Amino acid sequence: MNGTPVIVVGSGPTGLLLAGDLATAGVPVTVLERRPHGISNLSRAFVLHARTLEQLDARGLADGLEAFGQRLDTLRLFGSLTIDLGGLPSRFNHLLVLPQYEVEQALERRAVEAGVDFRYETEVTGLSQDANGVTVDVRGPDGVTEPLRGEYVVGADGMRSAVRDAIGLPFPGRSVIRSVLLADVRLAEPPETLLTVNAVGDAFAFLAPFGDGYHRVIAWNRAHDVPDGEPLDLDEIKEVTRLALGRDFGMHDARWMSRFHSDERQAPAYRVGRVFLAGDAAHVHTPAGGQGMNTGLQDAANLSWKLAQVVGGHAEPGLLDSYQSERHPVGRAVLRSSGGIVRLAMADRPWELALRAALTPVLDRVAPARRRMLGQLTGIGYRYTAPRGAHPLTGTRVPDVALAGGGRLYESLRGGRFVLITPGAYGDPGARKDRLTVERWASGRRTTVLVRPDGYVGWAAEDAGEGVVRAALATHVGGQ
Incomplete structure (x- = not known):
């Protein structure tokens, strides 16, 4: 039976960062991916937040990605609230609008250079574990099923995770909004602002540039709730955009269109024995705030060094328990914050409108409330629980401080x-x-x-x- 210390299932951003970290630390790792090799440009994520950029900076990738992306220095929420990101206590005091495939390409190059073993067109069909390791049943491109042995397995295989199903974990939650429209389009009339978003009545629309001539559009019409499989054409996307933004900016040449529903779900545990969940396999939420890919990448950054320490014999296995205690509360907080943003953006009941009207001036004028909101949105505000009696800094994020000799x-x-x-x-x-x-x-x-x-x-x-x-x-x- 072929063996490897760590098996990562899924080669999206979360799996790629995790695998690259392990291989860089000298831990042999195998990545299993059911899709053929190739990075699709039809991906949903398009924003990197400050904390994620810091994590990518620690891997030598952030500056290269910054050169490809579009910086966003201010946020506009609920039509009237403008938030300046320039005051963020980070080298990356902005959002970076960048398609997911650019992030995946950078992470894949790093993982390949570090020696990660990739196995494409390889599907997980079963999993069992014992005190010494995990046996994963995999079906390869030739259709033959064989066992693969690892000390630990990480499921980074998305919302419909085969790993999560194999270990018997539920994925409780619910669909929040249905018939959300996604498309990448060209515009005859570029918007005046880098990020354009508004909601009018039952219609919501969002536009952001990729920097390659295309814009990502997210649109939703509460009055047109249809199943994901219903046909979709550009005229429907243009109509919803006109309702929300007043015009469709001459949309044309869509390279991709999709209709999907947005869920809020979280696995009750991120670890079962020697098996871990990360990214969308562990939590999914609305796209509001663009926190999905970011949260998954930060899951990977938290878990990778702990696995490297334990597999390398430098720490006791109990260190791995802290992945659950540190990251599960963050996932729960992201569900709350992203859900709150979308509910306030699409408020139509009197009490919802009153709440939004009351919240907007608080965030505009009360600095601590604004800092707390931005800390959660960008990821820099989270801290991990420290042991009793520990120094007050324990568990806090460290900014990019200057070091003697001119380094950082x-x-x-x-x-x-x-x-x-x-x-x-x-x-x-x-x-x-x-x-x-x-x-x-x-x-x-x-x-x-x-x-x-x-x-x-x-x-x-x-x-x-x-x-x-x-x-x-x-x-x-x-x-x-």
Whole structure:
């Protein structure tokens, strides 16, 4: 029986980032994908948020993607609320409008270069696990089914996850809106703003440029609720757009059109034994706020370094439990926030309209409320629960701080290592040097901070002696 330490099912953005991280860390990984090889340009996601761009920066990919995408410096919500993103405490104080296929291409190149084993046209037909590993039954392109053995399996295979079904997890939730229209079109009359969105009565429409001459349009007419399989033509999309935006901007030459329904669902657990779920296999929600792909990529960034630590023998398997405790609450919060945005945008009942009218000035004038909303939307506001008695920084996201010598943190995180930032000189990391980089603050700060590979604080202390630091490294990074 062929074996590999980690099997990743699904080669979308979540699976690609996860597999690339593992291979970069020296963990052999096999990716199973039921589709033929090829990255489709007919994908739904089109926005990267600040926290995701930071994670991509830690992998040397963000600047290249920024060159392809369109920056969005302000957000306009509910027709009257304009939010400036320039104040975000991030190097990426904007949204990046970029089609999903550009992200997938960059992540696939990285994974291939790191040595990931890809198996296309390979479908998971069954799965069983025991105390020592997981056996996955796979049917290859020749139609033959064979078992594949791994220490751990990650299901990143989307909303209809075969992995989730195989481990018997339900996917509770409901359809929120039906007959949502998606299309990539050319426009004879480009909009005045980079991102155009509005709702009038029963109609909603959203336009965003891809930078390649096409615009993504998302449209919905509450009064026309039909099944996903109903025929769709450009005239219907133009009609809904005119109702919501006043004109259709001369839409023509659609390269893709689709009708779909939007669900809000979340698996009750992201881990069952040696099997994990990430991305849409673990949670799906409305497209409002563009958080779907972003949340999946951040799931992968959280799980990958933990699997690398455990498979490499540098941490106990109990570390993997923190994936559930850290990421499940974030997924639940994204469901709430994205659902809230779409409900407020499409408000038609008197009490809904009154709530939106009351909320808009609060977000416009009350800075803490605006920061909280932006922190959730962009991902930079989430923090993970810290153990009792831990330093207040533990579990928080670390911004891209300046380091002595002219470097910056997210450059130092490249390679998937922990980064120890100290006030002064610290001894050589020794045998940990493949997992730990030691840096010094560019400022005179006295806090010693151990930054996890995903950019969150794993441990911190004030005026820590070398013995205290050594003990922390042994606990969090592993022995010499």
